Amino acid sequence: xxxxxxxxxxxxxxxxxxxxxxxxxxxxxxxxxxxxxxxxxxxxxxxxxxxxxxxxxxxxxxxxxxxxxxxxxxxxxxxxxxxxxxxxxxxxxxxxxxxxxxxxxxxxxxxxxxxxxxxxxxxxxxxxxxxxxxxxxxxxxxxxxxxxxxxxxxxx
Amino acid sequence: xxxxxxxxxxxxxxxxxxxxxxxxxxxxxxxxxxxxxxxxxxxxxxxxxxxxxxxxxxxxxxxxxxxxxxxxxxxxxxxxxxxxxxxxxxxxxxxxxxxxxxxxxxxxxxxxxxxxxxxxxxxxxxxxxxxxxxxxxxxxxxxxxxxxxxxxxxxxxxxxxxxxxxxxxxxxxxxxxxxxxxxxxxxxxxxxxxxxxxxxxxxxxxxxxxxxxxxxxxxxxxxxxxxxxxxxxxxxxxxxxxxxxxxxxxxxxxxxxxxxxxxxxxxxxxxxxx
Numbered sequence: 001x002x003x004x005x006x007x008x009x010x011x012x013x014x015x016x017x018x019x020x021x022x023x024x025x026x027x028x029x030x031x032x033x034x035x036x037x038x039x040x041x042x043x044x045x046x047x048x049x050x051x052x053x054x055x056x057x058x059x060x061x062x063x064x065x066x067x068x069x070x071x072x073x074x075x076x077x078x079x080x081x082x083x084x085x086x087x088x089x090x091x092x093x094x095x096x097x098x099x100x101x102x103x104x105x106x107x108x109x110x111x112x113x114x115x116x117x118x119x120x121x122x123x124x125x126x127x128x129x130x131x132x133x134x135x136x137x138x139x140x141x142x143x144x145x146x147x148x149x150x151x152x153x154x155x156x
Numbered sequence: 157x158x159x160x161x162x163x164x165x166x167x168x169x170x171x172x173x174x175x176x177x178x179x180x181x182x183x184x185x186x187x188x189x190x191x192x193x194x195x196x197x198x199x200x201x202x203x204x205x206x207x208x209x210x211x212x213x214x215x216x217x218x219x220x221x222x223x224x225x226x227x228x229x230x231x232x233x234x235x236x237x238x239x240x241x242x243x244x245x246x247x248x249x250x251x252x253x254x255x256x257x258x259x260x261x262x263x264x265x266x267x268x269x270x271x272x273x274x275x276x277x278x279x280x281x282x283x284x285x286x287x288x289x290x291x292x293x294x295x296x297x298x299x300x301x302x303x304x305x306x307x308x309x310x311x312x313x314x315x316x317x318x319x320x321x322x323x324x325x326x327x328x329x330x331x332x333x334x335x336x337x338x339x340x341x342x343x344x345x346x347x348x349x350x351x352x353x354x355x356x357x358x359x360x361x362x363x364x365x366x367x368x369x370x371x372x373x374x375x376x377x378x379x380x381x382x383x384x385x386x387x388x389x390x391x392x393x394x395x396x397x398x399x400x401x402x403x404x405x406x407x408x409x410x411x412x413x414x415x416x417x418x419x420x421x422x423x424x425x426x427x428x429x430x
Contacts, residue, residue, distance in 0.1 A: 002195065003308060004178065006203040010210065010312030011319075017214045017272060022264040025218060028225030029244055030263075036233075 125153035164387055171288065171383050174203035174306060175298040189297065203306055210303035213275035221271070243271065247416065254420045257328075257427035262420060265320070269313070270416035276303045277375055277408040281401065284382045304375040304411075307368065314368030317419045321363065324426040363422055367415060374411050378404055 129149050169191060176188040178201020187204075188194035194201065224240045233241055247267040255262050279302045291299040303309045325334045338356040339349045378400075385396045 002198075002201075003311070004176075004197070004199050004201045004203070006174075006201075006206055006306065006308035007312040007315070009202055009207050010309050011316045013207070013211055013214060014268075014272075014313055014316045017218060018261075018265060018268050020218055021221070021268045022261060025221045025225055026264040026267065029221065029228055029241075032225070032228030033241070033244070 121153050125149055128152070167387065168380075168383055170298070171284065172300070172380075173298045174300050175205040175296060176201050177204050178202060203300075203308060205299050205301065206303045206306045206309055209279060209301050210272075210276055210309055213279065213303070214272050217268070217271040217275055221267070243267075246270075250413075250417055250420055254417060255424045255427075257424065259324075259423075259427065261320075262423060265423070266416045266420050269317075269419055270412050273304060273313070273371065273415050274409060274412035276309070277412060279303070280305075280375065280378060280382070280404060280408065284379075284386050302375060302379055304371055305379045307372045307376075310372040310375075311364070311368035313371075313415070314364035314366075317367060317422065318360075318364035321360075321422050321426045324423060328427055367418055371411050371415055374407055378407060 129146065132145075132149075173191055173194065176194040176197060177186070178188065178194070178197035179185055180188070180193055180197050182196075183193075188197060188201070220240060221244070224237060224244070228237065228241075244267065247270050248263060250266050250270070251263050282301065287301045288299045300306065325337075329337060338360075339352055341352060341356065343352055381400060382397075385393055385400065388396070
């Protein structure tokens with residue numbers, strides 16, 4: 001219980017411990033903790049940035065999706081009008097073709113009729129001459145009467 | 157009855173006697189074999205047990221935190237590292253809240269004081285007779301293992317802090333500034349200079365003594381109570397022993413904390429201009 005040299009020894013021990021703590025203990029721990037703080041701060045900042053980027057990317061995707069949807073709608077609309085157009089065209093073509101075919105047929109029929117008329121006319125002339133020959137039973141100057149009969153046939 | 161009283165007295169005084177090595181007027185440099193011999197040695201003696209245990213706990217503290225400093229990873233801390241970092245940040249918190257100057261000394265000072273005093277106090281958790289009995293087998297008569305129940309330790313720490321207060325006061329304010337502060341506070345008038353000086357000197361000198369005696373008083377009183385409890389019959393001991401031990405979980409940490417905080421506060425005053 002007496003005060004003695006222990007007091008001085010204790011002061012010296014304390015001074016040494018304090019010096020050692022100041023020199024070799026405190027700085028590395030502070031450094032490590034500060035580094036960890038820095039890392040955590042960096043990590044949080046990184047997370048914030050990533051979150052911002054993510055929302056931006058989402059917006060962009062949304063935008064792209066909307067655009068492509070609009071594009072698809074536009075293409076579809078175009079295709080529909082085009083199909084209608086094609087049907088309309090085809091219908092027109094078909095009508096024109098049909099009309100042309102009808103006209104062709106009509107003109108063919110006309111020419112056919114004409115030809116039949118011609119043939120009939122030629123045959124009628126011959127038949128008339130033959131008939132007349134038979135009726136008259138006389139020789140008629142064929143050349144002379146032929147001309148006459150031809151004129152007659154033309155008048156038919 | 158008389159015999160029992162003397163044996164109790166002997167038990168108590170024996171437990172409160174340090175292992176002393178010193179210059180005895182008759183035997184020269186030697187270990188004291190009795191209270192009487194220790195007393196005759198006077199100032200030129202050293203408490204070997206106190207020094208040994210305090211240095212051992214100090215080294216334990218330095219080793220633990222040196223180890224932490226070396227292995228501290230910047231990643232996720234775990235286990236013992238986490239616990240030590242908590243203590244470290246606790247001491248850093250003391251400094252941040254109580255100290256407003258710039259100094260590389262204050263942080264390590266708070267950590268050293270808090271942890272060292274805590275470890276020294278914590279030796280009180282060990283059974284009171286364990287180490288004296290072990291050492292008695294090796295022929296060592298006296299062994300007090302709690303260094304902070306020795307006023308030499310607590311006052312030594314107090315005076316060390318006092319020395320730092322004086323050193324930093326003079327370094328930051330200059331000798332003149334320090335003297336002026338002593339002479340003109342609290343009353344800023346030349347006629348009251350002697351009164352101020354007296355008051356400030358008392359205030360200054362009370363700081364280390366109050367620091368040392370508060371710690372010593374708490375720990376010493378606790379130890380005496382433990383010794384008294386140890387005198388009871390063994391089957392009833394736990395009734396008083398257990399609550400007292402649980403109470404000391406608080407005392408041990410609290411006294412270490414108070415010593416560290418007050419030292420930081422005193423040093424803050426040494427750094428601050430008035």
